Amino acid sequence: MSYMRIIERIKEMEDISRKVKNKGKKVGLVPTMGALHEGHFRLIDVAKKHTDFVVVSIFVNPLQFGVSEDLRAYPRDVHNDAKLLKKKGIDILFAPLGNEMYPEGYDAYVELPMLSSVLCGARRPGHFKGVCTVVCKLFNIVIPDIAVFGEKDAQQLIIIKKMVKDLNLGIKILTAPTTRESDGVAISSRNIYLSSQERRDAPVIYQSLILAKKLIEKGERDTKKIKEKMRVIISSKLTARVDYMDIVKKKDLKQISFLESEVLIAVAVWFGKTRLIDNITLQIPEI
Numbered sequence: 001m002s003y004m005r006i007i008e009r010i011k012e013m014e015d016i017s018r019k020v021k022n023k024g025k026k027v028g029l030v031p032t033m034g035a036l037h038e039g040h041f042r043l044i045d046v047a048k049k050h051t052d053f054v055v056v057s058i059f060v061n062p063l064q065f066g067v068s069e070d071l072r073a074y075p076r077d078v079h080n081d082a083k084l085l086k087k088k089g090i091d092i093l094f095a096p097l098g099n100e101m102y103p104e105g106y107d108a109y110v111e112l113p114m115l116s117s118v119l120c121g122a123r124r125p126g127h128f129k130g131v132c133t134v135v136c137k138l139f140n141i142v143i144p145d146i147a148v149f150g151e152k153d154a155q156q157l158i159i160i161k162k163m164v165k166d167l168n169l170g171i172k173i174l175t176a177p178t179t180r181e182s183d184g185v186a187i188s189s190r191n192i193y194l195s196s197q198e199r200r201d202a203p204v205i206y207q208s209l210i211l212a213k214k215l216i217e218k219g220e221r222d223t224k225k226i227k228e229k230m231r232v233i234i235s236s237k238l239t240a241r242v243d244y245m246d247i248v249k250k251k252d253l254k255q256i257s258f259l260e261s262e263v264l265i266a267v268a269v270w271f272g273k274t275r276l277i278d279n280i281t282l283q284i285p286e287i
C-alpha cells in the first residue's frame with residue numbers, strides 16, 4: 001500500500017503539483033463528488049496507467065446543483081472514501097474546502113451554452129455551467145497532464161472535451177466506459193436513494209438502450225420509432241417516469257430524425273425522487 005496524502009488547501013495542492021511536475025512527472029486528475037464506487041475506481045485505473053502521480057479530487061460542487069436538487073442529501077463519506085483511495089494506491093486525495101473554492105464575492109464562470117442547451121442541460125439549467133467552472137478551477141489548481149472522466153456522463157464528457165479545446169487548456173482527456181452492476185444498472189452514487197422496488201425496476205433503463213441497439217442492428221433508422229419502443233418498455237415499470245430520451249449526433253448533440261454516423265442515445269428516468277441517467281454510443285453502419 002502506498003502513501004497517500006489528504007490535501008484540503010488550494011495553495012498546498014498547487015505547490016505539490018508544481019513540485020511533482022518540476023521533477024518531470026506526469027500528473028493525472030480524477031475529479032469526483034465522492035461516495036466512491038467501482039465506476040470511479042475504473043477511472044483511477046486509467047489515470048494510474050497513464051501518469052506517474054494521481055490526484056483524486058472529492059468536492060460536492062454546490063454550483064452544479066439546482067435549487068430543488070439533492071445537494072444537501074448527496075451522499076458524503078470522505079472518511080470511507082479516503083480508506084478506499086489509500087487501498088487504490090493513489091498519491092493525493094484533494095478535498096478542497098467550499099469557502100476556498102467559492103469565497104464570498106466569487107464571480108467567475110465557464111459556460112458552453114450550445115452544448116449545454118440539450119439533454120441533461122435542458123432539464124438542469126445551470127448544471128453544466130457549474131460543472132465546467134469547477135472542472136476548470138480544478139485544472140488550474142492541480143495542473144494535470146491528463147484528466148479522466150466517465151462515459152456514464154456522456155454529455156459532461158463531450159462538454160469538457162470541447163471546453164479544453166476551445167479554451168486551449170492543453171490537458172489530455174481520457175475516458176473509461178460505464179461500469180455496471182450485473183443486471184445492467186449503471187453504478188452511481190445516487191443508486192442508494194432507490195427503494196427496493198425502484199432498484200428492481202432500474203435495469204429497464206439499460207434494457208431500453210439495448211433494445212434500441214438491437215432495432216438499429218436490424219436496420220431501423222427512424223429515431224421516432226426507436227424512441228417509441230424505448231418508451232413502451234420503460235413505461236412498463238410502475239416506478240419509472242421518463243425525464244427525457246434522445247437520439248443525437250455525438251459530434252454536436254443535435255437531434256436527428258434519421259440515424260447516421262456516430263450517435264448518442266441518452267436517457268434520464270425518474271424513480272420516485274431519484275433521477276438516473278444512462279447512455280450508449282453507436283456507430284451506424286451504412287446500409
Ligand code: AMP
Pocket residue numbers: 031032033034039040042043148149150151152153176177178179180186187188189
Ligand atoms: P461523480 O462523482 O458522480 O460526479 O462522478 C465522477 C466521475 O466518475 C465522472 O467522470 C463520472 O462520469 C464517472 N462515473 C460515475 N459513475 C460511473 C460509472 N458507473 N462508470 C464510469 N464512470 C462513472
